[in-house]
Amino acid sequence: MLPPLASCCHFSPSEQAARLKKLQEQEKQQKVEFRKRMEKEVSDFIQDSGQIKKKFQPMNKIERSILHDVVEVAGLTSFSFGEDDECRYVMIFKKEFAPSDEELDSYRRGEEWDPQKAEEKRKLKELAQRQEEEAAHQGPVVVSPTSDYKDKYSHLIGKGAAKDAAHMLQANKTYGCGEATVGAGGAGKRSTEWGQRRGG
Numbered sequence: 001m002l003p004p005l006a007s008c009c010h011f012s013p014s015e016q017a018a019r020l021k022k023l024q025e026q027e028k029q030q031k032v033e034f035r036k037r038m039e040k041e042v043s044d045f046i047q048d049s050g051q052i053k054k055k056f057q058p059m060n061k062i063e064r065s066i067l068h069d070v071v072e073v074a075g076l077t078s079f080s081f082g083e084d085d086e087c088r089y090v091m092i093f094k095k096e097f098a099p100s101d102e103e104l105d106s107y108r109r110g111e112e113w114d115p116q117k118a119e120e121k122r123k124l125k126e127l128a129q130r131q132e133e134e135a136a137h138q139g140p141v142v143v144s145p146t147s148d149y150k151d152k153y154s155h156l157i158g159k160g161a162a163k164d165a166a167h168m169l170q171a172n173k174t175y176g177c178g179e180a181t182v183g184a185g186g187a188g189k190r191s192t193e194w195g196q197r198r199g200g
Contacts (some may be wrong), residue, residue, distance in 0.1 A: 034063060038070045045092065046074060052097035056090045058082065064090055081107045 004126040035100065045054050064080055071092050079099070082088035091107065093099055099107075102122075106113045140148065 031062070035066050035070060038067050042070055042074050042076065042092065046076070046094070051094075053091060053099075056092075057197045058087050058089045061085060064088065067092075079104065079107070081110075083110075085136060 041054075041056075045051055059067065068078050068080075068089050071090075075093050076094060077098050078090055078091050078092045094193050099113075102118055103113045106118075
């Protein structure tokens, strides 16, 4: 049989304090060892000229905090990514290769960063923006007829007469009369037929 729970879990105040102190010392030692390991990895990263960024395995909040501190002391840049706290990880970058906003957004979405695709996307965006600006500068397109009545006949009867004829035509159409005719003498004459003439 198992001993009563009270007898196996009962400690005097001095024993509890000793156990708590021991746990704190162990935790402190673990942090020191973890920091030393991170300092070694960061140092190797700095010395490796072929690396511009490094992704670490998921860590808890305390470990990420220690790593961020190590990276800052080393003069590098670091960011944490991931949704859940247990899945969050740290990426470090050399200062001269600091990530762009687009790259950071990609990591935040959980995607791999592809510089080539990002450049193509950027060019397409700039092209679309240029087209919008050009369309805005041109303004709305106004469609107008290629010619009107007075332009059509101005070379025959003169601009003044053509203008008068155009006005006369518009008035006749408004009141249901026939079209204006142009006489040989150069003056616009109105010919209206209200019906057949009686007599003569």
